[in-house]
Amino acid sequence: MADKIRVGIAGFGTVGTGVAKIILENADAIEARSGVRVELARVVDLDTTTKRAVDLPDGMLTDDMNAMLDDDSIDIGVELIGGTDFARELQLKMLGKGKHVVTANKALLAKHGGELYAAAHKNNKCIAFEASCAGGIPIVSAIRTGLAANNIRAIYGILNGTCNYILTSMTSDGVDFSDVLKDAQDKGYAEADPTLDINGGDTAHKLVILGSLAFGRQIEMDDIYIEGIEKIELDDIKYGNEMGYVLKLLAIGEKGKNGKLSLRVHPAFLSKDNPLSRVDGSFNAVSIFGDAVGNTMYYGRGAGMMPTASAVVADIIEVAMGNSSNLFNAQTVESRAETVASLESMDNVVSRYYIRLLAKDVPGTVARYAQILGDNGISISGVLQHEEHNVGTSVGVIVTTHPAEESKINAALKTIKELNVIDGEPVCIRIVDIPEDDLDD
Amino acid sequence: MADKIRVGIAGFGTVGTGVAKIILENADAIEARSGVRVELARVVDLDTTTKRAVDLPDGMLTDDMNAMLDDDSIDIGVELIGGTDFARELQLKMLGKGKHVVTANKALLAKHGGELYAAAHKNNKCIAFEASCAGGIPIVSAIRTGLAANNIRAIYGILNGTCNYILTSMTSDGVDFSDVLKDAQDKGYAEADPTLDINGGDTAHKLVILGSLAFGRQIEMDDIYIEGIEKIELDDIKYGNEMGYVLKLLAIGEKGKNGKLSLRVHPAFLSKDNPLSRVDGSFNAVSIFGDAVGNTMYYGRGAGMMPTASAVVADIIEVAMGNSSNLFNAQTVESRAETVASLESMDNVVSRYYIRLLAKDVPGTVARYAQILGDNGISISGVLQHEEHNVGTSVGVIVTTHPAEESKINAALKTIKELNVIDGEPVCIRIVDIPEDDLDD
Numbered sequence: 001m002a003d004k005i006r007v008g009i010a011g012f013g014t015v016g017t018g019v020a021k022i023i024l025e026n027a028d029a030i031e032a033r034s035g036v037r038v039e040l041a042r043v044v045d046l047d048t049t050t051k052r053a054v055d056l057p058d059g060m061l062t063d064d065m066n067a068m069l070d071d072d073s074i075d076i077g078v079e080l081i082g083g084t085d086f087a088r089e090l091q092l093k094m095l096g097k098g099k100h101v102v103t104a105n106k107a108l109l110a111k112h113g114g115e116l117y118a119a120a121h122k123n124n125k126c127i128a129f130e131a132s133c134a135g136g137i138p139i140v141s142a143i144r145t146g147l148a149a150n151n152i153r154a155i156y157g158i159l160n161g162t163c164n165y166i167l168t169s170m171t172s173d174g175v176d177f178s179d180v181l182k183d184a185q186d187k188g189y190a191e192a193d194p195t196l197d198i199n200g201g202d203t204a205h206k207l208v209i210l211g212s213l214a215f216g217r218q219i220e221m222d223d224i225y226i227e228g229i230e231k232i233e234l235d236d237i238k239y240g241n242e243m244g245y246v247l248k249l250l251a252i253g254e255k256g257k258n259g260k261l262s263l264r265v266h267p268a269f270l271s272k273d274n275p276l277s278r279v280d281g282s283f284n285a286v287s288i289f290g291d292a293v294g295n296t297m298y299y300g301r302g303a304g305m306m307p308t309a310s311a312v313v314a315d316i317i318e319v320a321m322g323n324s325s326n327l328f329n330a331q332t333v334e335s336r337a338e339t340v341a342s343l344e345s346m347d348n349v350v351s352r353y354y355i356r357l358l359a360k361d362v363p364g365t366v367a368r369y370a371q372i373l374g375d376n377g378i379s380i381s382g383v384l385q386h387e388e389h390n391v392g393t394s395v396g397v398i399v400t401t402h403p404a405e406e407s408k409i410n411a412a413l414k415t416i417k418e419l420n421v422i423d424g425e426p427v428c429i430r431i432v433d434i435p436e437d438d439l440d441d
Numbered sequence: 442m443a444d445k446i447r448v449g450i451a452g453f454g455t456v457g458t459g460v461a462k463i464i465l466e467n468a469d470a471i472e473a474r475s476g477v478r479v480e481l482a483r484v485v486d487l488d489t490t491t492k493r494a495v496d497l498p499d500g501m502l503t504d505d506m507n508a509m510l511d512d513d514s515i516d517i518g519v520e521l522i523g524g525t526d527f528a529r530e531l532q533l534k535m536l537g538k539g540k541h542v543v544t545a546n547k548a549l550l551a552k553h554g555g556e557l558y559a560a561a562h563k564n565n566k567c568i569a570f571e572a573s574c575a576g577g578i579p580i581v582s583a584i585r586t587g588l589a590a591n592n593i594r595a596i597y598g599i600l601n602g603t604c605n606y607i608l609t610s611m612t613s614d615g616v617d618f619s620d621v622l623k624d625a626q627d628k629g630y631a632e633a634d635p636t637l638d639i640n641g642g643d644t645a646h647k648l649v650i651l652g653s654l655a656f657g658r659q660i661e662m663d664d665i666y667i668e669g670i671e672k673i674e675l676d677d678i679k680y681g682n683e684m685g686y687v688l689k690l691l692a693i694g695e696k697g698k699n700g701k702l703s704l705r706v707h708p709a710f711l712s713k714d715n716p717l718s719r720v721d722g723s724f725n726a727v728s729i730f731g732d733a734v735g736n737t738m739y740y741g742r743g744a745g746m747m748p749t750a751s752a753v754v755a756d757i758i759e760v761a762m763g764n765s766s767n768l769f770n771a772q773t774v775e776s777r778a779e780t781v782a783s784l785e786s787m788d789n790v791v792s793r794y795y796i797r798l799l800a801k802d803v804p805g806t807v808a809r810y811a812q813i814l815g816d817n818g819i820s821i822s823g824v825l826q827h828e829e830h831n832v833g834t835s836v837g838v839i840v841t842t843h844p845a846e847e848s849k850i851n852a853a854l855k856t857i858k859e860l861n862v863i864d865g866e867p868v869c870i871r872i873v874d875i876p877e878d879d880l881d882d
Contacts, residue, residue: 148475292459310734314589
């Protein structure tokens with residue numbers, strides 16, 4: 001275990017500023033707790049002039065990456081540049097120069113994790129990535145150490161703060177998706193280009209990382225079924241609420257009784273009784289079910305300068321203590337072939353469903369769509385149709401179902417939308433009943 | 442890092458059975474994840490005949506403790522006997538014989554932690570105690586590693602499953618304290634002698650352990666203000682509910698702006714909006730506020746065979762990997778003198794308060810107690826008095842206050858209860874407003 005560790009930061013943006021701030025301000029507290037003196041040695045950014053929320057010692061900031069790479073006294077390279085091309089090259093160079101890597105770059109790890117981990121092993125270094133998932137929540141550590149005695153059965157996560165902020169605002173303020181998004185961008189909560197957040201891609205990146213650790217399989221983006229929140233309409237959030245549900249963008253990893261792994265990211269109605277339904281605004285939360293521990297849940301800020309920096313510096317400390325290398329070297333994942341063979345087809349995934357139809361208010365309409373659901377083996381769990389006194393107009397009808405397979409609901413919807421008493425495209429949102437763990441109280 | 446670690450378990454009760462079960466059943470999964478082969482070498486218990494929920498290999502169970510202590514091939518002694526006398530001797534012997542100790546014994550660590558940690562350091566071994574607090578929730582690990590970059594500002598914990606089960610049942614089923622307790626005992630959720638649970642002592646033991654880690658101070662039981670739930674009346678739970686509050690037994694550790702540390706365990710009304718208010722039944726949860734990370738929350742089963750065993754085995758794995766020793770050796774706590782000097786007096790602690798008075802329904806009563814609160818500098822936040830049509834009888838009046846110091850509320854209550862328009866003893870329960878963290882959204 002090193003008594004002193006020297007750190008170079010690549011990327012002096014929001015998180016980089018937070019990391020520098022913690023190292024410069026909390027070094028004494030960190031040393032008292034960990035026995036390690038963390039020293040900031042170098043900060044690299046193309047922009048060396050913009051004023052940041054921390055004062056670096058003179059001469060520490062440079063735009064020359066080699067000033068960090070070639071400095072053999074620097075033990076850890078912190079990659080906070082983002083993106084997947086330059087950052088990949090940079091991490092490979094850091095490892096090649098004998099530095100451990102600490103990173104928050106989920107997109108890079110989701111895309112090139114296999115290559116980077118191999119390079120780290122080859123150089124006898126480690127890559128630490130607590131900050132890549134759920135910001136300041138120590139969820140990577142929880143899976144790797146706290147729950148290490150468990151076979152993990154399932155993960156349910158709210159992993160994107162932008163989406164959760166948007167859905168929470170839609171729910172509590174009754175504002176349309178596009179208006180909330182614009183507001184969030186104005187306030188700086190959402191990126192100028194929020195595509196990767198709202199289309200579920202960012203959430204899926206995190207599911208690749210957490211799922212690989214939890215299930216011990218090499219997971220890739222292609223293994224995950226992904227739907228975003230772009231098409232969510234305010235009406236559905238309101239109707240869902242009326243029926244006792246809250247809409248969240250959920251990352252789901254479930255190992256079925258048949259041993260198959262289902263990985264998916266999609267909007268999901270959760271019962272108001274589930275703790276995840278109460279995770280509001282930009283907060284993140286993850287429920288993890290282990291065979292021994294039952295249900296555990298972790299909650300906190302999933303993004304932001306200081307929460308993410310908290311996770312980066314936690315990794316720096318763990319690398320300095322040698323614990324990160326122990327964990328990194330120990331972790332084995334099953335082969336890609338085994339993962340692919342074990343994936344559950346989306347057709348076989350069982351959910352309950354919320355279906356909104358725009359039905360012509362004429363005799364026999366209810367009977368017709370109910371008949372089609374029944375013909376496909378789908379039972380109706382609830383119906384909500386507000387009274388409409390203008391006979392002959394189209395009315396919104398909400399149907400919720402008992403559990404059914406995706407293939408069945410898709411077949412039913414295909415037939416229903418061809419009915420001449422149904423206007424437009426039916427809306428279908430999955431209702432996810434997160435189970436109780438099966439342990440005794 | 443050891444490739445193989447041999448474990449001896451002292452105490453083959455509920456948790457010991459769970460630990461043996463995980464080691465025997467999940468050894469392959471653990472090895473795949475950690476690179477460590479965990480081997481069960483010996484189980485010791487006075488009762489070698491009762492059938493347990495796991496089958497041990499022939500000859501492994503013995504009533505002779507020396508069979509474990511004298512076996513130099515055993516690297517870790519797991520102390521699951523409980524109590525503070527024999528267990529203390531046993532842990533000292535284990536350490537003296539060159540074994541690491543893994544334990545769930547919160548009472549022992551709260552009482553003799555200092556002595557035991559010193560003995561471990563002297564023998565160059567570690568004591569690991571994830572299972573001592575909040576069962577399967579990896580909260581010790583979260584404070585030590587995940588949040589290591591933070592100055593911890595506050596901890597708020599629901600740490601006793603028996604109390605939480607009782608309060609939840611009182612709240613949802615409207616059953617009296619004594620009836621719920623009897624029911625819990627009949628079902629085996631509560632001990633035959635539940636004193637240490639319901640008087641807050643067990644919760645305080647856990648606050649000693651978590652507070653020492655979080656605040657880096659040596660804390661003892663005497664440093665904690667403790668009130669239990671024995672005197673809680675159903676009426677107060679109902680009235681509190683009506684006003685938007687849920688009653689929990691809360692462990693609180695707060696570092697004030699003046700640097701002083703307030704440590705307390707008492708019943709507390711929490712707003713229904715706070716996630717901790719939704720922790721029901723035998724579940725535990727802990728909110729930890731760090732200066733960088735903001736508010737994080739951890740939730741799960743705080744007791745039970747497999748959840749607690751999950752934490753014990755996590756510790757065994759971390760000891761085998763060498764990470765536990767790294768953390769144990771690194772941790773320094775400030776001296777006892779510094780802790781004592783930094784403790785906040787209970788008189789200065791600021792809360793809001795729920796006060797229930799039994800007031801004679803005569804003219805001027807409200808004015809008289811309101812005047813006394815005002816005279817003591819206490820503002821009234823809300824009043825609840827249900828209409829009573831039998832003029833002249835005594836009626837329950839609930840008053841909630843704005844924040845005030847304990848000393849002021851105590852002075853006011855002393856005067857109020859001497860009023861001849863007040864019957865009996867006023868009921869006073871603290872309302873704890875767990876703050877938002879002050880980070881940006």
